Amino acid sequence: MVERRTVRVWTYAAAGIVGGTALFYLPILLIGHPAKHAFPDPARIVEIVVAAILAAAWGMAFAVLAFRNADEFKQEGSRVSWYWGSLIGIAGSVPIYAFILFGGLHWLWPSSPVGKELALAFASGYALPVIMQLMGFVILSLWWRLSKR
Amino acid sequence: MKNRLKVLRAERNWSQADLAERLDVSRQSVNAIEIGKYDPSLPLAFKIARLFGQTIETLFLDETAQKTKSTRR
Numbered sequence: 001m002v003e004r005r006t007v008r009v010w011t012y013a014a015a016g017i018v019g020g021t022a023l024f025y026l027p028i029l030l031i032g033h034p035a036k037h038a039f040p041d042p043a044r045i046v047e048i049v050v051a052a053i054l055a056a057a058w059g060m061a062f063a064v065l066a067f068r069n070a071d072e073f074k075q076e077g078s079r080v081s082w083y084w085g086s087l088i089g090i091a092g093s094v095p096i097y098a099f100i101l102f103g104g105l106h107w108l109w110p111s112s113p114v115g116k117e118l119a120l121a122f123a124s125g126y127a128l129p130v131i132m133q134l135m136g137f138v139i140l141s142l143w144w145r146l147s148k149r
Numbered sequence: 150m151k152n153r154l155k156v157l158r159a160e161r162n163w164s165q166a167d168l169a170e171r172l173d174v175s176r177q178s179v180n181a182i183e184i185g186k187y188d189p190s191l192p193l194a195f196k197i198a199r200l201f202g203q204t205i206e207t208l209f210l211d212e213t214a215q216k217t218k219s220t221r222r
Contacts, residue, residue: 073175
């Protein structure tokens with residue numbers, strides 16, 4: 001039988017994922033995909049960015065609830081998994097990034113698109129989450145040191 | 150860290166789930182502590198000690214202290 005605490009944690013996690021996804025896609029469902037309108041359309045961009053902020057905040061709120069409702073053993077497991085899992089994931093992504101950036105996909109599938117603009121877009125897409133993760137790590141590290149004085 | 154949790158639990162005829170409920174933790178936590186794969190936090194260690202009417206030192210076996218004692222002999 002599944003423990004009540006575990007059910008509570010799963011419920012929070014599910015609510016975070018489902019609700020966050022719904023919030024993110026709501027403008028697209030209501031007003032249609034941005035590509036269907038004039039591109040770039042500042043009004044559409046603002047609407048979708050606001051929806052993304054709400055979705056992220058919703059997801060974070062439920063992630064915090066899920067974490068706080070887990071017992072200390074599972075919290076420790078989450079910390080270890082996120083720390084080492086993220087580190088291993090990023091380390092593993094570096095050779096894949098290099099392969100794709102320098103035309104590896106085009107080498108394997110000559111029909112696939114290749115070009116400078118595409119490479120720049122790919123590099124930006126890869127760099128954003130990595131940089132944000134590192135920034136989050138640095139900020140939390142500083143907070144940890146300063147708050148424990 | 151080695152401990153006497155399993156013995157004390159068995160004396161009271163409690164399952165791991167029973168103990169977990171009394172401590173307000175998951176059954177996996179109790180199992181991990183019993184087999185020495187996870188050391189509880191201080192608040193949880195005190196809670197366990199209070200539940201069994203023991204001190205932390207009698208519940209959890211400090212292997213480092215024991216090694217130091219045997220080296221000195």
